[in-house]
Amino acid sequence: MTLPTVAASPEALQQLPTPARPRLDPADVLLPAGYRAEVVLAGLSMPCGMGVDDEGTVYVLEGGSTWPTRPHLPGRILRLRPDGTLDALGEEPLGGPRHIALRDGSAYVSAKGGHQSRIVRYDLADGRGTTIVDGLPDGGWHEPGGPVFGPDGLMYFGQGSVSQNGVVLPQGYVVDLARHQRVHDVPGVDVTLTGNDVVTHDPTAPYPFYATTGAFKPFGVPAEPGEVVRGRLKCSSGIWRAHPDGSGMELLAWGVRNPYGMVFAEDGELYVTDNDYEENGDRAIANDPDRVWRIDAARTPHGQVGTPAWYGFPDLCGDGLPVWHESHRPSRGRPAEQLIADPLPEWAGPAVWLEEPHSALCGLDVSRSDAFGMRGLLFVAEWGTLAPMNSPRAEDLDHGFRVVAVDPTTGSAEPFMTNRHPGPASAHRSGGIERPVDVTAAPDGSLYVLDFGVSTVDPSKHLSYGHTGVLWRVVRDGSGEAS
Structure with missing residues (x-):
């Protein structure tokens, strides 16, 4: 396992061995006053979803080569324990793990690989998986x-x-x-x-x-x-x-x-x-x-x-x-x-809420913590546009690439986590966020943001780069006012 954990120094994050994303810098991430971001994991490959258990163990799903990538990258379920140790709970042989729910000693994982989607229940004690739902039409x-x-x-x-x-x-x-x-x-x-x-x-x-x-x-x-x-x-x-x-x-x-x-x-x-x-x-x-x-x-x-x-x-x-x-x-x-x-x-x-076309809304969670603030708001990850491949409009080129806070009772929304400039960090050679794909409110009152990594687009295709995904953590540090 070669993924650096939160113990990686700020200096190391400025010189990553991935030319597509050579550095990470939380200072390049904009948040409301009173919040700050930190890097927890770097070097993930096509991460798609995550979950956090009551003890603070974070589970991260790497999508694998169903996004297609070369060389082959497996669809893995990674587990980061509170002491910083990192291991793999299991692999999805058909690829495509997307989301995870943790309950009663089991991890319930949805997976896309193959022409039908399924849900697999993993025993957290031994990592054995059992398919409990299958046959959902997919392949597209x-x-x-x-x-x-x-x-x-x-x-x-x-x-x-x-x-x-x-x-x-x-x-x-x-x-x-x-x-x-x-x-x-x-x-x-x-x-x-x-x-x-x-x-x-x-x-x-x-x-x-x-x-x-x-x-x-x-x-x-x-x-x-x-x-x-x-x-x-x-x-x-x-x-x-x-x-x-x-x-x-x-x-x-x-x-x-x-x-x-x-x-x-x-x-x-x-x-x-x-x-x-x-x-x-x-x-x-x-x-x-x-x-x-x-x-x-x-x-x-x-x-x-x-x-x-x-x-x-x-x-x-x-x-x-x-x-x-x-x-x-x-x-x-x-x-x-x-x-x-x-x-x-x-x-x-x-x-409940309408966003700009081609923002690519992905995972979301709700704040349940008075300590974190913004209780009851939905935090929505916006993966970001695939224009010009899926839209010829210039105004669609920068849509997404951020996390927004949505009030479901009013239909209003405000940016929560963004870069200093519109678009992904790689477009401006900054160390900020690239393509947010999931958010999870942790029991300790922090908010985890999963960043898919670099995925470039031209009029005919998009190309995703392995080992460029990042797990961010947002905490309220009391340095300013927060609602």
Whole structure:
């Protein structure tokens, strides 16, 4: 294990052996008065999620080569104990560990590797893992969310859509088609299709062949007007709950495009982050805000949710407007048409909070500490834009790359942890934050911020660099006023 811990000197952090991220400096991180940041771990590879137990042990998930990287990097569950010792609880053989929940001597880990997502329960004593939920449609761009445990003792979790914008298309070829050629989205209820299929080039065949693809279909399979697609319990873009052993699985909601972050607030409300559509390709959608949803069905007693709530994917944006509305008409790519025939399912919005498009909201947590302050606010990690790959707009280039504090009762938000200049630290050769991916409020009253590391973007791809991820810790030090 070569990861330096908090014992690394400030001098060592100024000369890291990673050319993509050669230094770290908490002085380059801006926080409200009365707070300061420190580096806990450096050298992580594609970290995606974390958890902290009651004794202060921090668990960090490294995503591994499902982000694809070369050479191969394993998906690992790392454990940093309060005395500074670091070891690996286990590895995910299929890769892609994303989130962790700690409960009753077990670690519940969601994992993306393969064409179906799953939840694995690890025994913290011996590291043995048992799959308790599997078969969630994946193989595409988007992520599992959770698990988190609610005040009812049940396990809540989610899974994003397979496609980027509602139809499996060539811009997702590397992920959607090359590995799993038959993957597609699955609705949570029965839906009738319009037959507004998308005709595009076929990257699996010699030029100039074309393919016609419908909603909820594999690439190259058209849909017929009036065709009914049956909903399934294990759909894509879904939010579920189950007993801790995976039994009693119940679908609460669907149509959540990418529910990466999930948290229960102290009042029992379940909040979920979600990401906007892409402004590119053959079903392009512009100016769709990122958002935080409140999942009202989480308050319904277990087993009593009838029709799951619908949050808009693939036909509504985060503001509740249809994807074909003039305000969402793209400047690049082919405008989107309606996929689900009228009447659309009843929309479960509005969102608790809307953020700028392409901010890439990821993990979130709530402050439960008077000592830390800002009690009841949601701290949301913004991974940062993938523009110009997913948006041609110059104003989207600096969106994200920070942590914001959101008041879910008012829908207002303020920056909490940022760099001195917009964008990732590497863009300005500073030692600040790069791409925040998760936040966790620790029992000791501190806030951990997990930084994915360097991931560069150009119009055709993004490239992530191993050993550039960082675990930060934010503490309230009393040096100034804090609310």
